[in-house]
Amino acid sequence: MLRSLKKLFKSNYLFTLGVIICIFWILMAILAPVVAPYNPIEQGISSRLEAPSAAHIFGTDNFGRDIFSRVIYGGRYSLLAGCLTVIIAGIIGTFYGAIAGYVGGKTDNIMMRFSEMILSFPSLILAMIINAVLGSNLFNTMFALVIVAWPTYARLMRSVVLSVKENEYVSAAQALGASKTRILLKEIIPNSVQSVLIMATTDIGNQILMFSTLSFLGLGSAPPTPEWGMMVSEGVEYFNKFWVAGFPGLAIFTMAVGANFIGDGLRDLLDPKLRKQF
Amino acid sequence: MGKTETILKVKDLCVEFNTVEGKVNAINNLTYSLHKGEKLGIVGESGSGKSVSSLGVMGLIPNPPGKIVGGEIIYKGENLIDKTEKEMEKIRGNEISMIFQEPMTSLNPIIKCGQQIAESLILHRGMKKKEAMEEAIRIMQLVGIANPKARAHEYPHQMSGGMRQRVMIAIALACHPDILIADEPTTALDVTIQAQILDLIRKMNKELDTSVIFITHDLGVVSELCDTVIVMYTGRIVEKAPAKELFKDPKHPYTKGLLSAIPRITKERAALSTIEGSVPNPTEKISGCSFSPRCPYATDRCKNEEPPVVKLDESRRVKCFQYVD
Numbered sequence: 001m002l003r004s005l006k007k008l009f010k011s012n013y014l015f016t017l018g019v020i021i022c023i024f025w026i027l028m029a030i031l032a033p034v035v036a037p038y039n040p041i042e043q044g045i046s047s048r049l050e051a052p053s054a055a056h057i058f059g060t061d062n063f064g065r066d067i068f069s070r071v072i073y074g075g076r077y078s079l080l081a082g083c084l085t086v087i088i089a090g091i092i093g094t095f096y097g098a099i100a101g102y103v104g105g106k107t108d109n110i111m112m113r114f115s116e117m118i119l120s121f122p123s124l125i126l127a128m129i130i131n132a133v134l135g136s137n138l139f140n141t142m143f144a145l146v147i148v149a150w151p152t153y154a155r156l157m158r159s160v161v162l163s164v165k166e167n168e169y170v171s172a173a174q175a176l177g178a179s180k181t182r183i184l185l186k187e188i189i190p191n192s193v194q195s196v197l198i199m200a201t202t203d204i205g206n207q208i209l210m211f212s213t214l215s216f217l218g219l220g221s222a223p224p225t226p227e228w229g230m231m232v233s234e235g236v237e238y239f240n241k242f243w244v245a246g247f248p249g250l251a252i253f254t255m256a257v258g259a260n261f262i263g264d265g266l267r268d269l270l271d272p273k274l275r276k277q278f
Numbered sequence: 279m280g281k282t283e284t285i286l287k288v289k290d291l292c293v294e295f296n297t298v299e300g301k302v303n304a305i306n307n308l309t310y311s312l313h314k315g316e317k318l319g320i321v322g323e324s325g326s327g328k329s330v331s332s333l334g335v336m337g338l339i340p341n342p343p344g345k346i347v348g349g350e351i352i353y354k355g356e357n358l359i360d361k362t363e364k365e366m367e368k369i370r371g372n373e374i375s376m377i378f379q380e381p382m383t384s385l386n387p388i389i390k391c392g393q394q395i396a397e398s399l400i401l402h403r404g405m406k407k408k409e410a411m412e413e414a415i416r417i418m419q420l421v422g423i424a425n426p427k428a429r430a431h432e433y434p435h436q437m438s439g440g441m442r443q444r445v446m447i448a449i450a451l452a453c454h455p456d457i458l459i460a461d462e463p464t465t466a467l468d469v470t471i472q473a474q475i476l477d478l479i480r481k482m483n484k485e486l487d488t489s490v491i492f493i494t495h496d497l498g499v500v501s502e503l504c505d506t507v508i509v510m511y512t513g514r515i516v517e518k519a520p521a522k523e524l525f526k527d528p529k530h531p532y533t534k535g536l537l538s539a540i541p542r543i544t545k546e547r548a549a550l551s552t553i554e555g556s557v558p559n560p561t562e563k564i565s566g567c568s569f570s571p572r573c574p575y576a577t578d579r580c581k582n583e584e585p586p587v588v589k590l591d592e593s594r595r596v597k598c599f600q601y602v603d
Contacts, residue, residue, distance in 0.1 A: 172384040175336055176398055176449060177371030179364075186397075190388050 018261025029075035036069035059243035070226035082208035093153020101161030115151035202263025205256035286312040291349035319504030327513035372402040375450035381443035385434040392430025440471035
């Protein structure tokens with residue numbers, strides 16, 4: 001595993017790039033108080049909408065706040081929202097799909113129809129509705145994203161479980177006296193979870209985008225919070241001052257692309273059938 | 279063999295499968311008993327019901343489509359068919375164990391071999407993890423795995439087929455079961471490894487006094503290993519005999535056909551004889567003896583009436599009109 005990861009680093013430049021980008025943003029988010037030159041919510045009326053300069057390398061916004069510092073702090077929210085959403089949705093989806101696929105029959109039918117009910121809504125609109133009903137804050141936005149995201153994982157997991165459960169080691173485990181729960185936890189899920197992991201890595205980028213989109217639309221985090229999507233939305237008003245919306249936008253873009261590169265690389269590593277030649 | 283106690287008694291077992299083409303009687307009135315320490319061979323062609331009969335004993339017939347529709351399986355004085363799933367889980371792997379045909383796929387690929395053996399001990403014997411691991415290594419040694427300490431920490435894909443089958447046997451025997459059901463355990467292995475695995479099963483049978491039900495279509499293996507042989511055809515037992523007698527003097531026309539189809543090293547080279555026709559489609563109903571369409575001795579009576587089971591002597595049974603009175 002480690003050796004193949006090393007090989008992956010060598011052969012797949014995009015994966016390496018993705019890892020570098022993600023590590024960069026994660027470090028930035030963790031070390032924000034050390035790296036950021038200014039307080040992200042400190043306003044300065046005299047220094048409104050200043051162009052990038054040595055003092056403010058990304059310029060300042062309409063309240064005179066340092067955009068560079070805000071982008072660095074903003075990473076905390078975007079990364080947290082993206083990763084937590086994926087982790088929670090992934091866990092829910094994994095167990096839901098595994099149970100549906102393993103038990104099969106009527107249970108499977110009912111469980112899958114329920115998840116399809118959620119999938120039948122356009123995801124962004126459903127997330128917006130949930131958010132609007134519950135009131136918008138960081139927690140509710142993540143909750144909405146999880147609600148929208150888990151059925152995809154459940155469906156993927158179910159389809160893998162359907163084939164994994166036919167393996168002889170599952171019947172062997174049964175013949176050795178393992179209970180259904182035990183087989184599910186020890187045999188089925190560990191042998192099927194791989195594809196969910198691959199999807200989850202790719203999905204982090206999407207969830208960051210979704211979160212930013214919701215923030216951009218005014219749902220999600222509340223104003224003084226330095227959140228990337230919201231910063232873009234505030235900056236749109238000043239379209240002749242490119243740096244206000246441009247830098248947070250660039251941050252969203254690089255983070256999403258980086259996460260996708262990692263996801264692609266992992267897929268190539270774990271699923272040789274889809275492996276591309278580089 | 280008749281002196282020792284009977285530990286498993288299967289009586290009039292009937293298993294049905296619901297298929298698209300209708301009901302299939304996979305097993306019809308299967309009756310046999312297994313003694314302590316006995317090695318019982320069940321032989322038959324594909325589809326003769328040999329695997330289903332063993333799955334029935336384990337309570338593992340996939341339901342739906344399969345269903346036990348009649349008969350009893352008496353183990354230690356209790357009918358296994360009446361047991362709940364929970365009670366069966368306690369018996370499986372602990373008192374009745376099973377090894378499968380495909381050693382390449384019957385181990386969980388992501389759990390280390392030693393741990394897979396230990397699992398069974400933790401599950402059934404309530405051992406602590408460390409204790410179970412030590413016992414697992416001891417069992418690995420017992421089944422002839424060299425350097426078991428290192429091997430215990432390897433994954434199944436790092437082992438060869440023969441090694442994996444040894445691990446399977448180790449798992450199955452970890453809890454010292456009373457009965458080991460081996461469903462074609464050597465089919466996927468090459469001949470030298472086959473011989474080693476057979477030796478191992480024989481050794482385990484002797485040392486642990488485990489009764490073995492050995493399911494195979496390989497008559498050579500049966501003659502080498504088993505005490506008693508059951509020959510199955512279309513879900514029925516057509517002949518039961520001590521292994522030596524069966525090979526020396528087969529009674530049922532089907533058994534005769536099977537044995538004459540084996541190439542012998544002592545005979546002149548000649549075209550191998552075969553049994554005409556093939557196993558009937560299980561959905562089609564055959565009146566009378568199910569072997570009659572292929573039987574060279576078939577009479578009108580065979581085609582209309584189901585032959586009775588004839589008791590030839592204490593240990594031999596044959597289901598054929600030829601031996602009536």
